[in-house]
Structures are given as structure tokens and as C-alpha cells.
Amino acid sequence: MIEIGIVGKPNVGKSTLFSALTMHEVPIANYPFTTIDANIGVGFVRVDCVCHEFGVKDNPRNSCCIEGKRFIPVKVIDTAGLVPDAWRGRGLGNQFLNKISMSDVIIHVIDLAGSTDIEGKPAPPGSHDPLEDIHFLERELVMWLYKILEDNWHSLEKSYFHRKIELSQALYSIYSGVKIDIQHIESALEKLDLKNKKPSSWTREDKINLAKYILINSKPILLAGNKLDIPISEKNLDRIKDAGYNIIPISALAELTLRKLANDGVIRYIPGDSNFKVINSNAITDRMEKGLTIISRLMQKFNGTGVQSLINYAVFKILDMIVVYPVRDPNKLTDRDGNVLPDAYLVKRGTTLKEFAGIIHSDLAKNILYGIDVRRKVRIKSDYVLRNNDVISIVTVK
């Protein structure tokens, strides 16, 4: 399953976002270090399900479908707040950075309202410039990767000099606990002119540059501008955009409120909708009504609370995933048990049919004969490159 790590300085709303995405109850409070250990849960990307196009009523198994919207699970990890120099052990230190080491993409939450200082202590809205929070995080992550390298330097040199292991391979094993691509290590060595430079002569700067290259290529960071419901946030959002950053504005609190009210049957709201409808007005207090008015205004302007767009952006724009629906019976679109369009898989664009078979089950990849493109009703070969929303059936030797 794709993994998304949520990071940021303390008190910016990471746990609120996590809770809104996963509906897990986790401690949320207006002081730094409310979260002291990582929270792990399941959130969902939202796409238009193909059930409408095929005119069928589906029974999803690995995902769910609400009124033609398919929700596909992704793993979400909420971490404790990071303060400058966390990599050296400040604040709660870097131990929890290891918790996001397997993440495919990192969401960096910042407080758009500037209502928290650089250490995450509450401050009046507008008193802190959120632009300042953007840079420190990248450095923390780079230095975290750098520290892993430094901590394992001795074993790297041993592998390289005594065991004659190739440099890229030796580096790759040092980073075995961090999900990175070996190609990224190879291209980093090439690009940074380190390929033929003996590790014993690498400078600190060489090591930091390598860590930076690996981070940028293996752990893309997406900025989430939170607390959009606080009036000053919009001004800061424009400033951050003007400074050239790609940032998705969100109100995690608005999303969490809507999901809770929908769960309680007070409103009708499907995550990611651009509006909601009150269905039990008796349950609405004056205070709630005030809150809902603010949320409604925000949703009109930004086409929703931004939370679903954020997670979709991370998966589809940054990770460039597509959705593929495997079925066993190409006519009925069912699995072995008769479930219609049972599964929706997120796979990297460019994945071939055979690779996809391997993702489902290694035996399937071994025994594949060909596939059937259910939409076009044609046979497809093992090397067929899957397209978004493909519904395919895999035919095997037995």
C-alpha cells in the first residue's frame, strides 16, 4: 500500500489532518508535542468509479464505492512535531523520522495563519511568517539522511574497501531501512561526481549533497497550508504562492468537523465533496451553525476543504499513480466469488500487465498467458502498459 508521511513543526494540525483522513481518534491540542509517538492509519484517495460507465452495481472488497465515487486505501502516518535541529536530537529528536522512512511521499503541513511560532508554541494569528517554516523542514530531512550515512560510514568503508562491494550497492544497503530507489543513488553519484571518488576522501559537504539528492528524488515533499479557515491565511497563501511554492490549501479542522457530523447523521457529506447538506437541523447548536457557516463559505471559495484534494494530489500528481480494476470474469466483471468490480489498485503509471499480475500475486505473474482489456474486449499482451481506469482480466496457463 502507498504510504504517506505527515510531518511539520509542532501544533500546525498534523494530527487533525490525520484524524480527518483516517477517522482515528488521536490526541489533538493547542500546544506543542501533543503527539509523542507516530499514529498509523488508513486514509483514502477518491476517484470516479468505473461502475457508472459499465452500468453495474459493484461490491468492492479492497476499497469502497459511495455513489459512484471509489475510495482506495493508502497508509497514513502522523508524526510528532519537528523543531529546528531535530536531527541532532532536539525536541523529540529524530527517532520518529525513522517512522516515515518507508513513506513514498511526505506531506509537510504548515500553519498558514501564522498562529504558532517556529517551535510550535501558540501565537496570535499573523504573528509568525509561515514562509519561514518551509525551509527548515527540508534541511531536517536532509540532515536525517546525512546522519544515517555518517552513523554507518565505518561499515560503508568496510564494504567498499575490504569486501569490494560497489559503491552504489554499499550505499543502498546503508539506506535499506529507508525506501529509496537504487537508481537514485546511482544518478546521485554520477551527478555529484562521486562515482570515482573514494569514500575516504568524501567531504562532509559531499555527504550532505548526496543526502539532499536522495531526498529530493526519493521522498517528494508536498506542502499543505493548513488552518485556511482563519481569515489571515488567504493572504499568506498568496504570498507563499507568489514566492513560487506549490502548496495545497486545506482546513483539516473543517474536514474533521464535517466527517464527524456526517458520521453522526447531522449532515450529508461524502469526503471530497464541494459542499454538504444539513439533514438533522435539530442537532445543530448555535455554535455549530456559526462554524458550519464559516466552513460553507470556505468550501465555496476553495471547492471543498482541500483535504481530499491534498491526498489525491499526492498520489496522482506527485506519485503519478493510476487506478486499475482487475476482474476474473471479463463479462460479468466479477471475482471468483461473484463480487462485481471487487478491487481497485493504485499502480505507478508505466506498469505493464505482467508487473501488475506480480503485484496481485507472484503466481499470477509466473503463469500469465495474456490479459483481456474488458472495455475494448481485446486481448492484451504481458508487456501491455496499463492505462488509468483499465478494467482487465488476467488469463493464466491453468
Ligand SMILES: Nc1nc2c(ncn2[C@@H]2O[C@H](COP(=O)(O)OP(=O)(O)OP(=O)(O)O)[C@@H](O)[C@H]2O)c(=O)[nH]1
Ligand atoms: N482553525 C484551525 N485550527 C486547526 C486546524 N487544524 C488544527 N487546528 C488546531 O491546531 C491545534 C493543533 O492541532 P494538532 O492536530 O494537535 O497539531 P499537531 O501538528 O498534531 O501538533 P503536535 O502533535 O503537537 O506536533 C489544535 O488546537 C487544533 O484544533 C484548522 O484547519 N483550522
Ligand SMILES: [Mg+2]
Ligand atoms: Mg499531533
